[in-house]
Amino acid sequence: MKLIPKTNRSRLMLLLLIAALSILAYFTWKQVATPEANAGDEAAAQQLWTCPMHPQIIRSEPGFCPICHMELVLLRTPHEHDPETGEPVFTDGADPEMQAVDEGAGAGAPDPGTRNDRLLVRVEPSVIQRIGLTTEIVVKRTIAREIRAVAHVDFNETAQTIVNSRVSGWVEQLYVNYTGQLVTRGQPLAGIYSPELVSTQQEYLDLHRRLDEARAREASPVAIEDLEQLLAAARRRLALWQISEAQIRAIEQRGQVSRLLTLYSPYAGSVVEKHVVQGARITEGMDLFRIVDLSTVWAYAHIPEKDIPFVRQGLAVRLIATQLAGEEYSGQVSFIFPFIDSDSRDLKIRVSVPNPGFRLKPGMFATVVFRNQLPGEHLVIPSTAVIRTGTRDVTFVYLGNGAFEPREVTVGVDDGEGNFQIIEGLSEGEAVVVSGQFLLDSESRIQEAIRSLQSRGASGSAAGGHQH
Structure with missing residues (x-):
């Protein structure tokens, strides 16, 4: 076997060492640089823009307001947390001392379907004094209104009467001469001559005289009974023609007929309608006067x-x-x-x-005044504590430590003294904001818009995720 020279072997070891250090440096850089890049990308993705004039406009990228065409401003910056609770907060660029805390957010938050989705607006004590936030306690009391x-x-309408004639004839005497005339009860209104009425009176007097004569000569009981029945029938006819019992007795005592039938007023009041003049011919059932009792x-x-x-x-x-x-x-x-x-x-x-x-x-105008109260006791707050949006009524409940919760309420009656009845949404003893709450309302609306945008983004991410 051929041996590698010592010089070449040293060079080879040096190259291997350099390669190993390069690989180690690469993986070390990747572990450090990648989270920072991802964090930067995530921060860019979490940035939101809003319109200073229309805070309900929320966009995920820069642009212009579709309502007033103002340039959108950065709404929030990522990685901010509430200093006391550690929960994520979103700071409104218009006032960095006012924060909307989403109690449903955070790494440890439960499933969205079960979490507490309350929105809390936190305000620094200096801001509370500067914008004049004041509160009042929800009380339970009776509600009265004038x-x-x-x-x-x-x-x-129940004290009106129509005076009409039940016989045909002529108006020979007219005691009430004009509309609006005040009359007393029992005052004569008119005297009517009726041949038919005169004839019936004469018939009654004749029957009355014959009955007296039959009793005087002790006629048979049957004859006396027949005369009594005829006299009673004549008496009923006179009564139907508005002849009173007193007038009938007067006819009996005088022994002669009354030529005129006198009509009397049944009420003390005013003659509001008059349909006859003296000498006019009238028919049976004709309306002559309408009298109203004004007492x-x-x-x-x-x-x-x-x-x-x-x-x-x-x-x-x-x-x-x-x-x-x-x-x-x-x-x-x-x-x-x-x-x-x-x-x-x-x-x-x-x-x-x-x-x-x-x-x-x-016809006169007047003013009616009355005062009444609802039964029982009811929750009451100042009307200035309620923000009426047209679709719902909202009030801000002070929870302490600068935290305010927007609470939807059901409003009842207005007591006319600047207070509302609260049917649902509040409890006795809670503190509600009565001034300066519109700034809190603006902040809570921004947070609601953020939540809505995040909800849509989360749905889109879930739908676009890939499957393994």
């Missing part, structure tokens, strides 16, 4: 839908007549209409009001 509504006065009037008011829970039948009401130097009258809700006006979207109610002296006039 309601004022414009009303118009009208007639009491009680009705007032109709329209209540907005939001105030309907405070209205109930029998509720005491004050009616203020501004045209009468602010005179006040007491009444009550006598009827609530069973439907909402489709045009005005309000509820019509009727108030019954005593009207001494007939001072309240039908």
